[in-house]
Amino acid sequence: xxxxxxxxxxxxAFRSEVRAWLSEHMPKTGGDLDSDENYRKFRQLGRDLxxxxxxxxxxxxxxxxxxxxxxxxxxLYEEMDAYGLPIPPYYDSGGWLGGASILVWGxxxxxxxxxxxxxxxxxxxxxxxxxPEAGSDLAGTKTxxxxxxxxxxxxxxxxxxxxxxxxxxxxxxxxxxxxGDRHKNLSWFMIPANLPGITVRPMELLGDGGEGIGxxxxxxxxxxxxxVPAANLVGGENNGWQVASTHLxxxxxxxxxxxxxxxxxxxxxxxxxxxxxxxxxxEDPEARDRLVDIxxxxxxxxLFGLRNFWMNxxxxxxxxxxxxxSYFRKLSGLKITEALHSLFGPYALTHDERWDFSxxxxxxxxxxxxxxxxxxxxxxxxxxxMARRIGMGREERESAxxxxx
Amino acid sequence: MDLSxxxxxxxxxxxxxxxxxREAPRDTLVELQQTERGFNDTIxxxxxxxxxxxxxxxxxxxxxxxxxxxxAVVYEALGHAPMPGPMFSSGVLSAQIIQHVGSEEQRQxxxxxxxxxxxxxxxxxxxxxxxxxxxxxxMRPREDGEHYVLDxxxxxxxxxxxxxxxxTAVRTGDGEDDIGLLMVDTKTPxxxxxxxxxxxSSESEVIFQNARVPKSALLGRPGGVRNAxxxxxxNATPLLCAYQVGGAQAVxxxxxxxxRERVQFGRPIGRFQFVQNHIVQLVNHxxxxxxxxxxxxxxxxSGREATVSVHLAKAVTSEGYREACxxxxxxxxxxxxxxxxxxxxxxxxxxSLYHALGEPRYHRKRLADLVATIAVD
Ligand SMILES: Cc1cc2nc3c(=O)[nH]c(=O)nc-3n(C[C@H](O)[C@H](O)[C@H](O)COP(=O)(O)OP(=O)(O)OC[C@H]3O[C@@H](n4cnc5c(N)ncnc54)[C@H](O)[C@@H]3O)c2cc1C
Numbered sequence: 001x002x003x004x005x006x007x008x009x010x011x012x013a014f015r016s017e018v019r020a021w022l023s024e025h026m027p028k029t030g031g032d033l034d035s036d037e038n039y040r041k042f043r044q045l046g047r048d049l050x051x052x053x054x055x056x057x058x059x060x061x062x063x064x065x066x067x068x069x070x071x072x073x074x075x076l077y078e079e080m081d082a083y084g085l086p087i088p089p090y091y092d093s094g095g096w097l098g099g100a101s102i103l104v105w106g107x108x109x110x111x112x113x114x115x116x117x118x119x120x121x122x123x124x125x126x127x128x129x130x131x132p133e134a135g136s137d138l139a140g141t142k143t144x145x146x147x148x149x150x151x152x153x154x155x156x157x158x159x160x161x162x163x164x165x166x167x168x169x170x171x172x173x174x175x176x177x178x179x180g181d182r183h184k185n186l187s188w189f190m191i192p193a194n195l196p197g198i199t200v201r202p203m204e205l206l207g208d209g210g211e212g213i214g215x216x217x218x219x220x221x222x223x224x225x226x227x228v229p230a231a232n233l234v235g236g237e238n239n240g241w242q243v244a245s246t247h248l249x250x251x252x253x254x255x256x257x258x259x260x261x262x263x264x265x266x267x268x269x270x271x272x273x274x275x276x277x278x279x280x281x282x283e284d285p286e287a288r289d290r291l292v293d294i295x296x297x298x299x300x301x302x303l304f305g306l307r308n309f310w311m312n313x314x315x316x317x318x319x320x321x322x323x324x325x326s327y328f329r330k331l332s333g334l335k336i337t338e339a340l341h342s343l344f345g346p347y348a349l350t351h352d353e354r355w356d357f358s359x360x361x362x363x364x365x366x367x368x369x370x371x372x373x374x375x376x377x378x379x380x381x382x383x384x385x386m387a388r389r390i391g392m393g394r395e396e397r398e399s400a401x402x403x404x405x
Numbered sequence: 406m407d408l409s410x411x412x413x414x415x416x417x418x419x420x421x422x423x424x425x426x427r428e429a430p431r432d433t434l435v436e437l438q439q440t441e442r443g444f445n446d447t448i449x450x451x452x453x454x455x456x457x458x459x460x461x462x463x464x465x466x467x468x469x470x471x472x473x474x475x476x477a478v479v480y481e482a483l484g485h486a487p488m489p490g491p492m493f494s495s496g497v498l499s500a501q502i503i504q505h506v507g508s509e510e511q512r513q514x515x516x517x518x519x520x521x522x523x524x525x526x527x528x529x530x531x532x533x534x535x536x537x538x539x540x541x542x543x544m545r546p547r548e549d550g551e552h553y554v555l556d557x558x559x560x561x562x563x564x565x566x567x568x569x570x571x572x573t574a575v576r577t578g579d580g581e582d583d584i585g586l587l588m589v590d591t592k593t594p595x596x597x598x599x600x601x602x603x604x605x606s607s608e609s610e611v612i613f614q615n616a617r618v619p620k621s622a623l624l625g626r627p628g629g630v631r632n633a634x635x636x637x638x639x640n641a642t643p644l645l646c647a648y649q650v651g652g653a654q655a656v657x658x659x660x661x662x663x664x665r666e667r668v669q670f671g672r673p674i675g676r677f678q679f680v681q682n683h684i685v686q687l688v689n690h691x692x693x694x695x696x697x698x699x700x701x702x703x704x705x706x707s708g709r710e711a712t713v714s715v716h717l718a719k720a721v722t723s724e725g726y727r728e729a730c731x732x733x734x735x736x737x738x739x740x741x742x743x744x745x746x747x748x749x750x751x752x753x754x755x756x757s758l759y760h761a762l763g764e765p766r767y768h769r770k771r772l773a774d775l776v777a778t779i780a781v782d
Pocket of ligand 1: 126127128129130134135136137159160161211218289371372374375377378379381384582667670671674677678679680734737738739740742
């Protein structure tokens, strides 16, 4: 067993290359990371990364990905993480999840047409799953797609989707046979965002959901007789649930992660800097206890993510591991915010420019940890899936969705 | 034994609920929350005119002279709305402090104005090196003839942005008991107040820059503050708890209703055992908060020693309100984080009031000091 990724001399050389490139291309950003100006800079960085195949490092080269091995991909994630940024450095979960689904379920023509813009950072893609009537019960969607010649006509409404800065395309799951059997009546479409009949309206939610830069606002998207080319139906008519099993699996955490939860490092630094009774807060035994609470939770999360990353990239069969890491992260988020509140007192709640020492992150986290309970399936839904995958009370263990071709 | 509300308490509760339904329905409160002041004149005038504001203040000082439990009925109903505004800070906390720490002359001067709502008052204890309790008081005024001169900051003071007076805790000497409470007029030159933004309710800063406060503003006698202040805090705390209980009750009500109405997978979500579990945990926190609070109130009304019960109530209630909101969010998923739905009004308060009058850890520490006496009783 070896927890440390091992790097060949070539991979080490790759790290030097990445580091040098990033130090040259990393944009200077200040203030609100979600501002229009900063977002534009991150989008440009994404395109520059995309040109080198570094935006989707492990995706196949022929579709615009990097075709890199796992260790090289880790190098990239780590070097970006040093700037506190994910890859891509903006909200594009629709590109990540949609791209993976097309890789598994798309025709060759669709892969060649739809994947390069995503993998090279040319477009931003939103995932449109949730409807007012269909949250956890995604298969119960009432967004309809009716075939009409070479097109499908889509009607319906999706909520809590996307982010602050608009999108170039959406993918969504629709009902193509209202009378068909459950799970066998759905179809999956890629939809250009500029088609007539599409309206996007921002929603007001408690916080940003912790999904990254650009995810600050969620939206309602209305489809009013939107005509989509039949060529954009991926996976075949009434096979949408199969396609969804791929991105749902990934969204439930099966992709894993190699980053670390920054909350412990931050809390430790602030506890050293903040004074209580004329001494650093860190000297208070109670404060140290709270820091350890945070440390334990974040280390477990990190290890669940690391294990899943390894399992996913080395094609190990997975069952409950994805939803487990998702569940643990959701619930520990709430516990961490309470520990931070107890550690820093009311400072944990304010972004006041005179008194907040966290650049707004503490206050934002108090809200986003609550909001983050829900995206990608509620904590309960993660438990439901874990139970099925473990085979609780049933002989047959449900298997994980297919995430690679 | 009888744990029910009296008939007049029932009527009182009803009258507050009627007012809320008429003047402060949830969508109005969602809008108010966004405003700079955070409350409005209708709320303030009604609180004053109905006598809710001054309920606890003795009749000879213009108040209602009510029992703690009566006032708690009102505060619980206000918390259920949840009604914003400095009612508690002024009519309960500050009034109790003036009543117990102030001189007879000071009581006569200040309490009637507080009861009538003419004057809004709040209490400032904590400073940038945040810690609840008198040992956290560092601000030490200079003496200059008939004045104290104040410099520094009081931080996370509830409602200071709306207050005419801030009862400011200062250090008057090096001894443990050298604490003074100054009735500081916020219009004094050199004093500014500002509400702090964030996941807060009415936490504010009070900045003092060379602010000259007459020595006559000192409540009571120097050095004689500690016990009297403790008395005032013991009396006031359970009413804040009652406000939190009302909030926890409201998120319980919302959650049960939603569990019946929201349908997924062809059935109401309340049929799912995970959802049932959230609401069961929620109601356990609610009832724990309610009964620890009620017992503390009863002890105060019946003249019993209430210290242990008050600390117990505040620790349990602050933790419980926070948890109750977390469970309500699990039940509501997306709907619960939509601003217009109103659940987040409570969530915000559950965070903000978590540390009001001392966070749970503080009260658990006091309990730890007292458990030996509990065992002997
Ligand atoms: C910040 C944020 C970002 C989001 N981003 C996106 C996005 O980009 N794209 C998108 O499509 N959607 C997005 N969503 C929507 C999210 O996926 C849904 O909120 C989530 O799936 C839950 O659906 P719901 O809110 O309708 O809750 P409901 O499904 O109505 O759930 C209500 C309650 O019932 C429980 N429940 C439901 N079914 C079961 C069951 N079978 N067993 C046990 N308990 C059950 C739930 O756990 C919850 O407690 C986002 C949501 C948020 C808050």
